[in-house]
Amino acid sequence: MEQYSSKVMEHFASPHNVGEIADADGVGTVGNPVCGDVMRLYIKVEKDIITDAKFKTFGCGAAIATSSMVTDLVKGKTVGEALKISNQAVAEALGGLPKVKMHCSVLAEEALKSALDDYYKKRGKPSPVKLPESVGHEHEME
Amino acid sequence: MIVRKVYLDHAATTPTHPKVVEAMLPYFTERFGNPSNLHDAGREAKNAVEEARAKTAALINAKPEDIYFTSSGTESNNFALKGIAQAYSQKGTHIIVSQIEHFSVLHTAKSLEKAGFTVTYVPTDPQGLVDPSDVAKAITKDTILVSIMHANNEIGTIEPIAEIAKITKNRGVLFHTDAVASTGWVPVDVNALGVDSLSLSGHQFYGPKGAAALYVRKGVRIRPQIEGGVQEDGRRGGTENVPAIVGLGVAAEIAAAELPRRMGHVAGLRDRLQKGLTERIEHMVVNGHPTLRLPHNLNVSMWYVEGESMLLFLNMDGVSVSSGSACTSRSLKSSHVLTCIGTDAAVANGTLLMTLGMGNTEGDIDFVLEKLPAIVQRLREMSPLYEDMVKKT
Numbered sequence: 001m002e003q004y005s006s007k008v009m010e011h012f013a014s015p016h017n018v019g020e021i022a023d024a025d026g027v028g029t030v031g032n033p034v035c036g037d038v039m040r041l042y043i044k045v046e047k048d049i050i051t052d053a054k055f056k057t058f059g060c061g062a063a064i065a066t067s068s069m070v071t072d073l074v075k076g077k078t079v080g081e082a083l084k085i086s087n088q089a090v091a092e093a094l095g096g097l098p099k100v101k102m103h104c105s106v107l108a109e110e111a112l113k114s115a116l117d118d119y120y121k122k123r124g125k126p127s128p129v130k131l132p133e134s135v136g137h138e139h140e141m142e
Numbered sequence: 143m144i145v146r147k148v149y150l151d152h153a154a155t156t157p158t159h160p161k162v163v164e165a166m167l168p169y170f171t172e173r174f175g176n177p178s179n180l181h182d183a184g185r186e187a188k189n190a191v192e193e194a195r196a197k198t199a200a201l202i203n204a205k206p207e208d209i210y211f212t213s214s215g216t217e218s219n220n221f222a223l224k225g226i227a228q229a230y231s232q233k234g235t236h237i238i239v240s241q242i243e244h245f246s247v248l249h250t251a252k253s254l255e256k257a258g259f260t261v262t263y264v265p266t267d268p269q270g271l272v273d274p275s276d277v278a279k280a281i282t283k284d285t286i287l288v289s290i291m292h293a294n295n296e297i298g299t300i301e302p303i304a305e306i307a308k309i310t311k312n313r314g315v316l317f318h319t320d321a322v323a324s325t326g327w328v329p330v331d332v333n334a335l336g337v338d339s340l341s342l343s344g345h346q347f348y349g350p351k352g353a354a355a356l357y358v359r360k361g362v363r364i365r366p367q368i369e370g371g372v373q374e375d376g377r378r379g380g381t382e383n384v385p386a387i388v389g390l391g392v393a394a395e396i397a398a399a400e401l402p403r404r405m406g407h408v409a410g411l412r413d414r415l416q417k418g419l420t421e422r423i424e425h426m427v428v429n430g431h432p433t434l435r436l437p438h439n440l441n442v443s444m445w446y447v448e449g450e451s452m453l454l455f456l457n458m459d460g461v462s463v464s465s466g467s468a469c470t471s472r473s474l475k476s477s478h479v480l481t482c483i484g485t486d487a488a489v490a491n492g493t494l495l496m497t498l499g500m501g502n503t504e505g506d507i508d509f510v511l512e513k514l515p516a517i518v519q520r521l522r523e524m525s526p527l528y529e530d531m532v533k534k535t
Contacts, residue, residue, distance in 0.1 A: 012454060018524050033488035033527055036448055036476070040526035056526040060450035064524070 005095035008065040015064050017071035019054045025122060028114025031107050037063040039111040041071065045119055048078050055111070062101035066108035069093050074112060083116060083129065085109065148461045148506040152438055153295055153323065153497035158389065159348040165392045166350065169385040177382050178371065187384050194391025198355050201394040202321075202340065203331040210356045210374045211387050215322035215343035216246035217367075218356040219289075221378070222318045222339045223250045225364035226287050227259055230316070234284040235259045240272050240301075241482040242294050247320055248478070251289075260284075268484050269431040270299030278309045287316045292335070293324035296479040296495060297430035298439025300328065307336030316362060322346055322354075326397040327436055328405065338362050344386070348500075349393030353386035408498040409437035411507050415496065416440055418511040423518055427489060429480065438499065443485060444492040446528035447521040452494055455517040461510055464495040488527075 004012070021042040031038035037059030044052035053071040057064050070090050074082050087105035091097045097105055113129050120127035149157075169190060175183030177191050192206070199206040212218045227237060239251050241263045251261045262280040266272050272290055281288075288310050293300045303319055310317040318339040321330050326347020332340055339362060343354040358364050358377075370379025397404070416428060425445035444452070449465030456463055476490035485493075496510075522528040 009454075012451070013458065015524070020529070029526060033491065034476075036450075036491040038526050040529075056524055056529055058446065058525040058527045059448050061454045063448070064451060 002098035002100075004061055004065075004098065004101075007093075007095035008062060008097065011065035011068040011094065012061045015068035017054045017068060017075075018056070020056065021052060021054050024115075026115040026117075026119030028111050028116070028118055030110045030114050031059070031063075033058060036060060037104065037107055039063065039067050039107055041067070041111040041115045043074065043082075043115050043119060045079060048080075050074050050077055050079065050082055059104065059107075060101070062097055062104035063107065065094055066090050066097075066104045067111070070108040070112055079116060079119065082112065085112060146460050146506070146509055148509055149501065150496040150498060150506075150510070151462045151464050152499040153346075153495065154464060155345045155351065156348045156499055157501065158345075158350050159393060159396055161396065162349055162389045162392045166385040166389040169388050173384075175384075177384065178373065187382075190388050191382055191384060194387045194394075197391035197398075198342075198394045199357075201330070201398045202325065202342065202357060203333055204340075204357050205360070207375075208332075208357050208360055210358060210378050211382060211390070212354045212356055212378060213352055213383065214354050215244075215320070215341050215346070218322075218341035218343070218354050219244065219246040219318075219320055220250050221356050221364070221367050222341060222358075223247060223254065223287070223289060224367055225377075226316055226318065226339065226362065227254050228365040229363035230286040231259075234286040236262070236282055236284040236286065238262045238264060238277060238280045238285060238288045240264050240266060240290050242266055242270060242296075242299075242479045243289065243291055244295055244320055244322065247289055247291070264290075266299075266482055269434075270294055270297045270429075270479070270483050271431060271434065272301050272306070274302055274305045274309055277306050278313075281309070281313050281315055285313070285315050287318060289318040289320065291323070292319045292321040292330065292340075293328065293436050294430075294479060295323040296477055297441045297483065298323075298436035299431045300324065300434045300436065303335045303337065311336060324436060326393070326401075326404075327408070327438055329401065332357055332359070339364075344390035344393050347393055347397050350386045350389040352383050353390035355390065404500060405437045407500060408502070411498050411502055411504065412438060412440050414504065415498075415507045415510065416442075418507065419514065422511060422515040427485070429483065429485065429493070436497075438497050440496045440498075442494055442496075443480070443489045444494070444518055445489050446525045446531060447492045447518055449491060449493050451521055452492070452514070452517055455521070456510075456514065459509075459513045459517075461513060464497075465493060 024042040025045040026043045029040040040056045042054045055067040057067040087109040091105040117129040175187035177188035196206045264276045316338045322343045325342035340357040345351040427443045429441040453465040480490040
């Protein structure tokens with residue numbers, strides 16, 4: 001396997017935003033322990049601004065690092081801006097990911113989308129979030 | 143500050159023994175000859191290769207003329223399966239292997255299937271043991287070869303090879319065993335095991351990388367897989383890797399001499415490690431067989447944490463181990479061995495393989511016992527699966 005970038009190792013060794021938000025406005029859980037990673041992302045929203053984000057992740061080094069990075073990226077953004085955060089943006093912010101670990105960045109994007117979807121639903125609004133077909137994601141590689 | 147380095151991955155590879163390195167060095171320089179040449183330089187190299195053949199044979203109680211040097215355990219397994227299958231394809235086209243074989247056997251079996259052979263993959267019990275009666279039931283009049291590993295490289299289970307050999311012998315079927323994981327760590331005797339061919343690899347027991355061997359009992363036909371010159375009695379072409387072969391011979395000699403001490407040393411440390419981890423970590427499963435297991439092997443699965451992240455944190459503390467996690471493999475599938483023994487796929491991803499060696503000390507083990515439980519606890523506090531479990535109970 002390719003080695004992890006120093007940025008990935010930094011976020012893995014001391015991940016930011018680990019934990020839960022008791023009164024979260026949106027929570028999303030994606031992944032599957034059988035595939036080796038499960039992410040749960042919590043967001044707090046005030047006046048359309050994401051004021052806090054926390055996560056809990058079961059997974060490899062890349063899964064923990066992408067969770068840490070996506071929670072960093074989302075803080076201070078409007079809900080609309082957060083919806084546009086892509087898996088590539090997460091991977092790039094980490095100085096790239098080994099090819100076989102790109103699925104972890106996809107999972108981070110899905111966790112965020114799932115939390116945003118939950119946010120809309122909790123407020124009784126129609127959700128503009130396009131959730132992937134299976135939020136318990138499937139790996140396309142064999 | 144002295145940084146402690148603890149290497150617990152001897153199933154991946156071992157350091158080359160200093161005496162092995164010392165014996166190899168002249169064969170790069172003053173004794174550089176090609177064993178195929180009749181002149182003095184060639185003769186000197188040829189004698190060294192034959193001396194190594196005798197030492198390698200002695201380790202497994204074989205005759206030197208039944209030993210063929212190869213480049214790796216993988217090559218030996220390819221050579222045995224393809225070479226024997228091709229040589230006996232007129233007699234039959236059915237082969238039997240276990241589901242927990244190393245990929246060098248499993249992938250070779252798959253490739254033989256593409257070439258027109260049929261393969262039966264026999265399962266194991268939850269401790270990794272093949273049931274000899276399953277092998278007996280799978281044998282048909284078309285069966286030419288059975289290949290069951292001597293000991294599994296991941297969970298360390300030692301298979302009932304001698305019992306299976308009685309069955310194959312009775313039914314007129316050839317029997318190959320992959321003894322790459324076991325040679326140098328437990329007694330390996332081709333006659334006591336009753337096998338027709340056997341693979342071993344030098345770097346698994348303090349020899350150099352690049353030298354391995356295939357034992358083929360006299361009278362068993364095998365088709366060469368590397369064609370060229372008449373090296374290795376015409377069965378394996380290519381100029382011999384003389385320094386590495388010399389190294390393999392010395393490693394075999396050392397293994398034969400210190401085997402009981404080696405087994406005692408690693409088993410003692412392994413038991414200390416297993417006991418210590420069991421006492422300190424909840425929700426941990428020990429994989430494999432409690433007694434029929436390689437003395438240096440410990441394979442454990444932790445619930446609610448993932449193997450690669452444990453491996454990376456241990457590495458930051460200077461401890462090298464292997465993980466059986468899906469996320470570390472290219473296929474994102476967890477180990478086929480753990481799948482076969484029925485390990486829950488979720489906990490299989492939290493697997494660590496720790497394999498000990500002669501360089502390890504009690505201090506090393508105590509260091510791991512201090513570090514690993516804290517790592518597991520830290521990762522569990524970060525794990526949504528652990529959170530769910532705690533909330534449920």
